[in-house]
Amino acid sequence: MSISEDSTAVTLTHQCGDTLKVLLYGATIISWVSGRERLFLSSKAALDGSKAVRGGIPLVFPVFGKSNAGPTKELPQHGFARTSTWRLLSHKADSESTQVKLELSNDLISQDAHKLWPYAFNLIDLKANSFVTSMEVQNKDKEPFDFNFLFHTYFAVNNISTVSVRGLNGAQYVDKKRDAANFEETEKDVKISNETDRVYKSPSGPTQIVDEDCTVDVQRDNLNDVVVWNPWENAAKNMGDFGPEDGWKKMLCIEAGSVSNWQNLGPGESWKGVQTVIRSML
Numbered sequence: 113m114s115i116s117e118d119s120t121a122v123t124l125t126h127q128c129g130d131t132l133k134v135l136l137y138g139a140t141i142i143s144w145v146s147g148r149e150r151l152f153l154s155s156k157a158a159l160d161g162s163k164a165v166r167g168g169i170p171l172v173f174p175v176f177g178k179s180n181a182g183p184t185k186e187l188p189q190h191g192f193a194r195t196s197t198w199r200l201l202s203h204k205a206d207s208e209s210t211q212v213k214l215e216l217s218n219d220l221i222s223q224d225a226h227k228l229w230p231y232a233f234n235l236i237d238l239k240a241n242s243f244v245t246s247m248e249v250q251n252k253d254k255e256p257f258d259f260n261f262l263f264h265t266y267f268a269v270n271n272i273s274t275v276s277v278r279g280l281n282g283a284q285y286v287d288k289k290r291d292a293a294n295f296e297e298t299e300k301d302v303k304i305s306n307e308t309d310r311v312y313k314s315p316s317g318p319t320q321i322v323d324e325d326c327t328v329d330v331q332r333d334n335l336n337d338v339v340v341w342n343p344w345e346n347a348a349k350n351m352g353d354f355g356p357e358d359g360w361k362k363m364l365c366i367e368a369g370s371v372s373n374w375q376n377l378g379p380g381e382s383w384k385g386v387q388t389v390i391r392s393m394l
Contacts, residue, residue, distance in 0.1 A: 119136075120135060120136055120137065120161075120162070121133055121135050121136060121142075122134050122136070122203065122212050122226050123210075124205075124210040124212065124236070124238040124239050124383045125210065125238075126209070126210060126239065126240055127207075127240075127386055128240040129145075129331040129340050129345060130145060130146045130238060130240060130241065131143065131144075131145045131238075131256070132236070132238045132243055134212065134214070135159065135165065135168075136197055136198050136199075136200065136214070136289050137159075137161040137165070137195075137196075137197050137198075138164060138165060138170055138171060138193065138194040138195060138196065138197075138198070139171055139193070139198040139214045139216070139234045140164075140165045140168050140169060140170050140171065140194060141151075141168050141169040141209040142157075142159070142165060142167065142168035142243065143234065144243060144389075145251055146241055146242075146391050147325075147326070147391070147393075148268075149268055150267065150268055150328065150391065151156075151164075151167065151169065151265070151266055151267065151268055152167050152168075152266040152267060152268040152269075152359070152362060152363035153164035153165075153167035153168050153266070154167045154353055154354050154355050154379055155355035155356050155359070156280060156294075156352070156353045156354060156355035157186070157353060158353060160384050161308075162195065163195070164194045164195050166351070166353040166354055167363075168265075168266060169245065169263055169264060169265045169266070169267045170190070170194040170327065171193040171194050171222060171234065171247065171261075171262075171263065171264070172190045172191060172193070172194065172260065172261065172262035172263075172264050172367075172369065172371075173190075173191045173192075173193035173194075173232065173249075173257035173259065173260070173261045173262075174191045174192075174193070174257075174258075174260060174261070174370035175189075175190065175191045175259070175260050176190065176260040176261075176369065177190065178187060179366070184256060187244055190262075190264070191260075193216060193232065194264075196216055198214040198215060198216050198385060199214065199215045199216075199232070200212065200213075200214055200215045201214060201215045201227075201233070205228050207216065208239065209237050209238060209239045210237070210238045211235065211236065211237040211238070212235075212236050213233060213234070213235045213236075214233065214234045214235075214236075215231075215232070215233055216231070216232045216233075217231055217232075220261070221308075224262070229236075230348070231249065231251070231252050231392055232247065232248065232249050232250070233247070233248040233249075233250075234246070234247055234248075235248070239298030241390065241391045241392070242388065242389060242390040242391065243385050243388075243389055244386060244387070244388045244389075245263060245386075245389075246285065246380060246386040246387070247261055247263075247384065247385050247386075248383070249261070249356070249375075249377060249382040249383045249384075250376060250381075250382045251377040251379055251380065251382070253379060253382075254380065255377050256376055256377060256378045256379065257374065258374035258376050258377075259369050259374065259375050259377065260369070260370060260371045260374065260375070261335075261369055261371070261375070261385055261388045262337075262339065262367050262368070262370070262371050263335075263367055263369060264339075264365065264367050264369075265330070265365060265366060265367055265368070265387075265389075266363050266364075266365050267328060267363065267364050267365070267366060268363060269321065269323050269362060269363060269364050270323055270324045270325065270362070271324065271343060271361060271362070272304050272360065272361050272362070272363070272364060273304075273305070273320060274323075274324055275303075275304065275322065275323055275364055276301035276302060276303055276321075276322045276323060277301070277302040277303075277304075277317040277320070277322070277340060277364075277366065278300060278301060278302070278320040279315055279316075279317050279318050279320050280297045280299075280302055280312050280315050280319065280338065280340075281297055281298070281299060281300045282296065282297060282311045282312065282315075282316065283296070283297050283312045283313060283315040283316070283338075284296055284297075284312070284314075285297060285308050285310045285311060285312040285313060286310065286311045286372070287309070288309040288310065288311070289296065289306075289307055289308065289309050289310075297312065301322070302340070304340075304342050304364060306321070306341065306344055307343060307344035307346070307347050308340055308341060308342045308344070309340075309341050310339065310340045310341075311337055311339050311371060311372055312337060312338040312339070312340065313336065313337055313372050314336045314337070315338055317348070318330060318331040318332070319332075319338050319366055319368075320368060321364065325393070326391055326392060326393050327390050327392050328389060328392075329388075329390045329392070330366050330368055330387065330388075330389055331387070331388040331389075331391070332368045332385075332386070332387060332388075333385065333386035333387075333388070334370070334383075334384060334386065335370050335384045335385040335386070336363070336370055336372065336373075336386065337368075337369045337370060337371050337372050338366065338367065338368060338369075339365065339366075339367035339369065339371065340364075340366060340367075341364075341365040342360060342364055342365065342366065344360055345358075345360060348360040354386050365379060368385075369385070370385060377385070377389055
């Protein structure tokens with residue numbers, strides 16, 4: 113087990129050979145090698161802190177999308193966590209796992225954001241064929257606040273046309289590509305065949321990506337929602353930082369979060385959401 117760091121990133125290495133790399137900018141995980149690279153990172157992604165990273169696991173906080181009301185209406189889309197530089201608090205390595213803990217606090221965010229959000233932690237734990245990433249939010253202010261949170265995970269897949277997603281059957285979802293109308297998922301194996309942008313509300317269990325060479329389970333703790341997203345060809349062309357041009361064929365976002373409703377945090381309270389990702393060979 114080992115952990116290496118420089119001024120911009122931390123790399124975790126497990127004795128089985130798995131590695132995970134996280135940028136301090138955005139606390140964004142940009143690589144998870146487990147047999148092969150399991151996360152999609154755009155070939156045009158900015159890794160210099162100039163803008164949010166296109167790919168990996170950006171952190172969506174404290175607002176999902178763009179808010180039209182309340183204090184978050186002044187924030188950029190998806191908030192400020194993914195565009196702030198986090199502080200490395202601690203790291204450790206033992207015979208079972210390697211772990212890093214990162215912090216986003218008042219002195220690390222913009223003055224406008226400072227007025228709204230006091231504190232957040234991201235704890236990342238790499239184990240054999242899996243990793244756990246958890247977000248803890250603390251309210252150290254005198255007033256309550258509302259927030260959304262999402263692990264915006266871009267998975268690398270062999271071919272989007274052969275991938276299926278399980279664990280969503282029976283869940284209600286909002287389809288943003290069909291006028292944000294509500295539907296119930298009736299398929300056991302959900303296929304992606306066009307531009308997809310859905311928010312599934314409270315699926316009953318883990319979400320599973322079935323790929324040609326493996327399955328990847330996304331387990332959630334205190335994260336009720338699952339966003340399923342693929343830009344497909346036309347939307348990908350309209351994103352200046354998306355590449356290669358046909359990269360949409362090789363990625364699928366399965367995003368664990370709490371976004372269909374606001375989380376409310378009172379003074380002195382804390383909230384924690386956990387995502388566990390496990391790879392299994394077919």
